[in-house]
Amino acid sequence: MPEPVSFLENIFERGHVFLTRLSSRWDAHANRRTIVILLLVGTITALSYVYVIQPPESFPVDTLISVQKGQSLAEVAKSLQEAGVVRSASALHVFVKLIGSERNVHAGDYIFKEPRDLFSVARALVVGAFGLEPFRIRIPEGATTKEMAKIFGRLLQRFNSENFLAQSAQQEGYLFPDTYFFLPNITEDAVIQAMRQNFDQHIAALRPEIASSTRSLSDIVIMASLIEREARNSADRRMISGVLWNRIDRGMLLQVDVSFLYTIGKGTFELTNKDLMTDSPYNTYTRKGLPPTAIGSPSLDSLQAAVHPTKSNYLYYLADRNGVTYFSKTYAEHLRKKRLYLGT
Template sequence: MEPYKRFVERILNQGQHVLGQLLRRSEQGTNKRAYVVAIVVVFIILLPYTLFVRPPQDFPAGALIEVREGMSLSEIAELLRSEGVVRSSFVLRATIFLTGNQRNVHFGDYLFNKPRNVFYVARAIAKGEYGLEPMRIRVSEGATVREMAELFSEKFQRFNTERFIRAAEPMEGYLFPDTYFFLPNANDDLVLRTLRQSFDAHIATLEEEIAEFGKPLEDVVIMASLLEREAHNARDRRLIAGVLWRRLSQNMLLQVDAAFLYSLGKGTFDLTKADLSDSDDPYNTYVHKGLPPGPIGSPSLDAILAAITPIDNGYIFYLADKNGITHYCETYACHL
């Protein structure tokens, strides 16, 4: 690649030198035809570059290009031409042949972050310079499967949103919120497996504590998902956990507003009386006793810890005001 590129650059430099001499002669009046000849030289020098070397006008910067295993060099060159990466499949093949790399092409996904000329493309194919840099993705605490699907679909071209949702919905709450690094060619299956494996790895660190707490993991995760939405600091989460576990033990309604955010997309101050009395909503904890049928999002490790280390101060009621301050009471009269 480099010898051929240097050869072409040498031709261009020599042409530029000749062109400079012709232009100087034209200015000095020593050659009446020098200007015309100069134009012809420019045309001869630039035409091959314009037609074959420089990037196409519609170069697919940022797009993934898959060179499938088993493709011949001719097929690869034609693929890159049809995708708008190079202007001429012949010139790409010739460039690779001249550098002796016709048997060294690398298969896989390529990403060119900006328009590149045929020399760069040929070198990338020959050396396996895929251009895939890890992308940093933050999955927020409390995120739902659908929110994750929206996040990843905006980042990855190979991410199938509908397929991810179908596969992930049964795992709601079990996809760990964290910072992840994925290559640009990540697909929905890889994302799902990575998030679930992260959850399993984190939950394994609390295996003894969860077993000692004595409640099923399913209940712990559901409770933690409620706490994630209901409070924003560790102490309030533990206090609210104490309230909710106590209410469950006394067969009381949980009356957790955060569950409506999951089922209806409404926050506390947007709820109507009809919402609060809707028995068709399985997540309506104002009507249905016990925990909701499933998690309402992916809880953080802190929320899971709060669920298994509740602070039981005898409180049965709590209320968060518009300033985010949570107030606790032991009696309904106090709560009012």
């Protein structure tokens, strides 16, 4: 018969073994659960990290994004999140501080040609990689300020066509037609200044001759704008210039059709008798002299033609539907050529 103490010790020993085994099983189960939880947390964290740094689906490609001077990093980050540049303002705040500091953020206009991840956006802010590249913009010869406003408004994101037209109201004919390279954030005033400066540079060589003539710069620019629309080549420009100056010097009506393009948008072969009687200061069929302003921006060749007209006794001209120009000294001769070449 076993001793009571030995019996109890045996019971406790067996119980301890059982509890130890149970505890081990419990610990193993708990460890596995902890590992699973940690893996899940890690996976979620990794996926969240990947999600946060990736560009939003609505990333504003080729859109000007402004960072205002004096904005805090928190304000900048919030505005970029609202603009769809980054997914998380907080994450951008952290990234900027990791690679630089709040004071390193460069104010200005940014443009991204393709979606950028969070790190790339943060780096752009810190190093001032604005991404701005000039647009190549061609303004055709003879273009009006209204036509220019449409061209600039289509290509420049911040361009306000109404402001441009208001500021250029007295500049018709003085904004030189040319190919320009403008940054997308250029202001309307800066565009006007650049184009007017270009005009001044081109007209500089002609100023002494204009000053010594009986014509004002305004008259030359207006005449050149008519010539630009009326003629297709240099020879015709100088001939037509001579005819129009002859008519002005004789007190005759200019009777040019191109001024109607400026006022009612109709060309020579679209005009009606009613159109020819339209009450307008630009109607050279009813008003003597030059129109009150230019009807577009003349080329240098047209400006030169206005200053250096071909001397002749011609008072009339017409162009057929192929653009060939015929000149006449008398009205009777003009009518004959009109019937011959235009069938009217």
